[in-house]
Amino acid sequence: MKEILEKYKKEKGGEMSSYLLEPTRKQIKEACLWLLDRRKEKYDERILERFFKFKEGENKMYAIERVKGDKFKPIVNFLTGETKSTTPANLELISWLIDFKPRPLSIYLGSISKEEEIIQRYDQSKRQLAHLKKEMGITEIPETKVIQENNKSITIISQINPSLKITTIVSL
Structure with a gap:
């Protein structure tokens, strides 16, 4: 958590700073939509499936658009410092948004195959x-x-x- 938050604070969201500099639930959703077809590293699809819980064969862009803003509230709270921790699924989504590497957390934490x-x-x-x-x-x-x-x-x-x-x- 600490390293992800440090990267976010240092780079202010990096490539996604226009969405993440002062994040809102809507901006987090828009960043996800913008990155969906652009950031596709080896485990990124699994990170998105874990967070959004896509149904089999579902259009991912449409599914993200339908997600209520409340789902992004814990991410906003974590990035703005209102909370000190968040779930692993939220951390993985944040790592995808800010391009934190290595990801997912299982690789970062050392369980590397x-x-x-x-x-x-x-x-x-x-x-x-x-x-x-x-x-x-x-x-x-x-x-x-x-x-x-x-x-x-x-x-x-x-x-x-x-x-x-x-x-x-x-x-x-």
């Missing part, structure tokens, strides 16, 4: 490669491929130029 850990390490390797490219003054984007993957490791090869290839092996 092997697949999720591989994905995180792969992303870290890509960041390290970007840093190395910057240090070497390389401006083109190298071709990067996963050449081997199993439940214990992932091997990535990046070709910087015809004579320089970087192989990264991430082990679990």
